[in-house]
Amino acid sequence: MMEAFMEYCACCxxxxxxxxxxxRGDLYEPLLxxxxxxxxxRLLRFLEQKEEKPLxxxxxxxxxxxxxxxxxxxxxxxxxxxxxxxxxxMLAPVSVNVMEPLVALLESEDTQVQRHATxxxxxxxxxxxxxxxxxxxxxxxxxxxxxxxxxxxTEVQCNACGCIxxxxxxxxxxxxxxxxxxxxxxxRLAADAVDxxxxxxxxxxxxxxxxxxxxxxxxxREGAIKVFNDLLLDDDTExxxxxxxxxxxxxxxxxxxxxxxxxxxxxIPGRLIALLxxxxxxxxxxxxxxxxxxxxxxxxxxxxxRQGALPKLYHLLKTGSKDTQVAAAACVRNLSxxxxxxxxxxxxxxxxxxxxxxxxxxxxxxxHAAGTVRNLVDTENAEAFVQAGILDALTGNLVDSxxxxxxxxxxxxxxxxxxxxxxxxxxLHETKxxxxxxxxVSVATNCENLNVQYNCASIIGQLLVTGIEAETIGPNVPxxxxxxxxxxxxxxxxxxxxxxxxxxxxxxxxxxxxxxPSSALPQKVEGLxxxxxxxxxxxxxxxxxxNKYATS
Numbered sequence: 001m002m003e004a005f006m007e008y009c010a011c012c013x014x015x016x017x018x019x020x021x022x023x024r025g026d027l028y029e030p031l032l033x034x035x036x037x038x039x040x041x042r043l044l045r046f047l048e049q050k051e052e053k054p055l056x057x058x059x060x061x062x063x064x065x066x067x068x069x070x071x072x073x074x075x076x077x078x079x080x081x082x083x084x085x086x087x088x089x090m091l092a093p094v095s096v097n098v099m100e101p102l103v104a105l106l107e108s109e110d111t112q113v114q115r116h117a118t119x120x121x122x123x124x125x126x127x128x129x130x131x132x133x134x135x136x137x138x139x140x141x142x143x144x145x146x147x148x149x150x151x152x153x154t155e156v157q158c159n160a161c162g163c164i165x166x167x168x169x170x171x172x173x174x175x176x177x178x179x180x181x182x183x184x185x186x187x188r189l190a191a192d193a194v195d196x197x198x199x200x201x202x203x204x205x206x207x208x209x210x211x212x213x214x215x216x217x218x219x220x221r222e223g224a225i226k227v228f229n230d231l232l233l234d235d236d237t238e239x240x241x242x243x244x245x246x247x248x249x250x251x252x253x254x255x256x257x258x259x260x261x262x263x264x265x266x267x268i269p270g271r272l273i274a275l276l277x278x279x280x281x282x283x284x285x286x287x288x289x290x291x292x293x294x295x296x297x298x299x300x301x302x303x304x305x306r307q308g309a310l311p312k313l314y315h316l317l318k319t320g321s322k323d324t325q326v327a328a329a330a331c332v333r334n335l336s337x338x339x340x341x342x343x344x345x346x347x348x349x350x351x352x353x354x355x356x357x358x359x360x361x362x363x364x365x366x367x368h369a370a371g372t373v374r375n376l377v378d379t380e381n382a383e384a385f386v387q388a389g390i391l392d393a394l395t396g397n398l399v400d401s402x403x404x405x406x407x408x409x410x411x412x413x414x415x416x417x418x419x420x421x422x423x424x425x426x427x428l429h430e431t432k433x434x435x436x437x438x439x440x441v442s443v444a445t446n447c448e449n450l451n452v453q454y455n456c457a458s459i460i461g462q463l464l465v466t467g468i469e470a471e472t473i474g475p476n477v478p479x480x481x482x483x484x485x486x487x488x489x490x491x492x493x494x495x496x497x498x499x500x501x502x503x504x505x506x507x508x509x510x511x512x513x514x515x516x517p518s519s520a521l522p523q524k525v526e527g528l529x530x531x532x533x534x535x536x537x538x539x540x541x542x543x544x545x546x547n548k549y550a551t552s
Contacts, residue, residue: 056086056090056092056098061097061098061101064079064082064083064101065100065101067079067082068080068101068102068104068105069101069104073108073110073113076105076108076110076113077110077112077116079101079105080105080108080112080113080114080115080117080120081116083101083102083105083116083117083120084117084119084120084123087119087120087121087123087124087127088123088127090124090128091128091129093128093129093131093132093135094128094132094135094136096135096138096139099124099135099136099138099141100139102117102120102121102141103139103140103141103144105117106118106121106141106144106145107144111153111156114148114151114153114156115153115155115156115159118145118155118156118159118160118162118163119155121136121141121145121159121163122159122162122166124136125163125166125167126162126166133166133167133173136163136167137167137170137172141163142167142173142176142177142180143180145160145163145167146160146164146177146181146182146185148160149161149164149182149185149189150185154193154194154195157189157193157195157198158195158197161186161189161201161204161205162201164177164182164186164205165201165204165205165208168205168208168209169208171212174208174209174211174215175212175214175215177205177209178209178212178215178218178219183206183209183215183219183222183224184222186202186205186206186209187202187206187222187223187224187227189202190202190206190227190231191227191230191231196236199231199234199236199239200236200238200239200242203231203239203242203243203246204242206219206224206227206228206246207242207243207245207246207249210224210246210249210250211249213252213253216249216250216253217253217255219250220250220255220256224246224250225247225250225256225259225260225268228246228247228250229243229260229268231243232244232247232268232272232274232275233271237278237279237280237282237283240275240278240280240283241280241283241286244272244275244283244286244287244289244290245286245289245290247260247268247272247290248286248290248292248293251290251293251294251296252293254297257293257294257296257297257300258297258299261294261297261299261300261303267307268294269291269294269304269307270307272287272290272291272294273287273291273307273308273309273312275287276291276309276312276313276315277312281320281321281323281324284316284320284324285320285321285323285324285327286327288313288316288327288328288330288331289327289330289331291304291309291331292327292330292331292334295331295334295335295337296334298338301334301335301337301338301340301341302338302340302341304335305335305338305341305344309331310332310335310344310345310350313328313331313332314349314353317329317332317353317356317357325360325362325365326364326365326368329357329364329365329369329372330368332345332368332372333368333371333372333375336371336372336375336376337375342376345372345376346376346381346384348388351384351385351388351390352388354369354372354373354390354393355388355390355393357369358373358390358393358394358397359393359396363404363406363407366397366407367404367406367407367410370394370397370407370410370411370413370414371410371414373390373394373414374410374414374417377414377417377418379417379420379421382418382420382421382424383421383423383424385418386423386424386427391415391418391424391427391428391431392431392432394411394415394418395415395428395431395432395436396432397411398411398412398415398436398439398440399432399435399436399439405447405449405452408443408447408449408452409449409451409452409455412440412452412455412456412458413451413455415428415455415459416455416458416459416462419458419459419462419463420462422466425463425465425466426466428459428463429463429466429468434472436463437460437463437468437472437476438472438475438479440456440459440460440463441456441460441476441479441483442479443456444457444460444479444483445479445482445483450490450492450495453483453486453487453495454487454492454494454495454498456483457483457484457487457495457498457499457502460480460502461498461501461505464502464506465505470510470511473506473509473511473512474511477511477515480502480506480512481515481516481519481521484499484502484503484521485519485520485521485524487499488521488525488528489524493534493535493538496528496534496538497537497538497541500525500528500538500541500542500544500545501541503521503525503545503548504541504544504545507545507548507549517549522546522549525545525546526542526546528542529543529546
């Protein structure tokens with residue numbers, strides 16, 4: 001590129017073959033003005049130094065400005081070439097003063113100038129420091145770049161799209177690009193460009209625009225969903241990836257999910273399901289994420305399962321990369337919300353994967369697996385979950401002190417549903433060497449999350465219904481008193497009710513009765529009997545607790 005620049009400069013300095021700018025009678029003006037000639041010489045000396053990390057000093061910038069604002073198109077080309085050469089190696093942040101002559105070159109009508117000027121902006125925004133994006137926007141480069149999207153020249157299209165892609169990482173620019181009607185030419189290039197580089201850059205820019213909520217409705221009105229969906233069939237995996245990600249973003253919004261699920265003739269869910277078998281892992285991952293978002297609606301949940309997604313998701317849960325497994329687990333979780341999908345999800349071959357997911361190294365996979373169990377399990381089918389090893393896998397997370405609050409919430413919620421069945425309670429008593437009960441008390445005591453406390457209290461209550469050995473109760477009395485008092489203090493009616501229920505169940509244990517009067521609980525329970533805002537049934541329960549411990 002530097003050789004090309006030097007060739008231009010040499011021609012400007014030495015050759016008289018370029019037409020003069022004015023005609024005066026029978027005389028022509030000199031080819032170059034003195035300041036232009038000096039600027040060319042200065043830039044030649046600059047580039048001949050071959051600096052590894054070039055800097056644009058005031059002197060060099062002045063020379064570039066002289067050429068950029070010249071009426072001589074060859075000098076403009078020289079300036080654009082020089083900018084493109086410098087931009088590929090310059091690491092220092094650019095200033096608005098540097099960008100202004102470059103913006104002037106973007107507005108040139110000469111295709112060669114446009115090519116090199118757009119390449120320079122692309123280099124500055126893509127490879128330079130992040131501040132270059134803000135500076136480029138401040139310099140007013142966005143509008144001429146959007147205009148150049150309509151250029152008939154492939155290189156200009158490609159470079160301009162690349163610039164817009166980089167600029168669209170900026171929140172303000174994302175909106176400004178759409179407001180200035182930049183989405184329309186980007187969509188046209190994405191749909192119709194012959195050069196795959198142009199398509200990639202156009203779709204990449206559009207993907208960045210979909211990250212902004214306020215843009216998505218505008219993009220949908222311009223036909224973005226159709227374009228993204230059509231390009232899912234493209235042979236280019238980069239384009240597939242960008243389009244799947246863009247559709248995933250679009251599917252965050254309820255209205256767009258409805259549109260995407262109703263386009264039967266284009267079958268967006270079916271095409272995303274097909275991509276689950278892609279050779280590119282990142283495409284499979286993005287297809288999972290798009291299906292997950294689509295599966296936020298019941299209609300789409302059923303549609304996705306009917307079109308055969310489960311076997312492919314099952315395969316990805318076993319063989320996919322870490323990120324893909326997380327995405328597939330999240331998708332399955334959303335699909336499990338739909339009651340109509342339960343027959344397919346409750347098959348033995350699918351239940352068999354859940355214990356493995358619940359033991360995964362990824363906390364996210366375990367959370368999604370526990371959430372799936374929570375959606376699927378009820379008292380009637382709980383035994384099948386025990387037989388599949390799912391209950392043991394759930395309790396394995398209960399006795400794991402490193403489990404996150406989110407995981408504890410999902411696991412305890414699933415176990416609380418299962419514990420309504422007597423055979424499940426018997427299994428909980430026997431499994432994990434009898435550590436389930438003390439671990440539940442420990443989690444309820446140490447976790448500040450009210451949902452986790454409530455779920456643990458529910459399971460503990462169910463275990464007390466079946467009966468627990470007195471020697472198991474004794475060491476756990478301090479913890480029981482602690483979390484029960486916390487639940488009473490929460491002011492939540494359900495938490496208060498489950499506390500009173502638990503106290504009634506604990507009344508039969510002498511080692512609990514002896515400690516109970518010296519705790520803060522008796523006074524708090526008695527206060528509930530006179531709390532007018534509580535439902536009558538809870539007040540009655542409170543009175544029952546008072547009476548129970550008074551006569552014990």
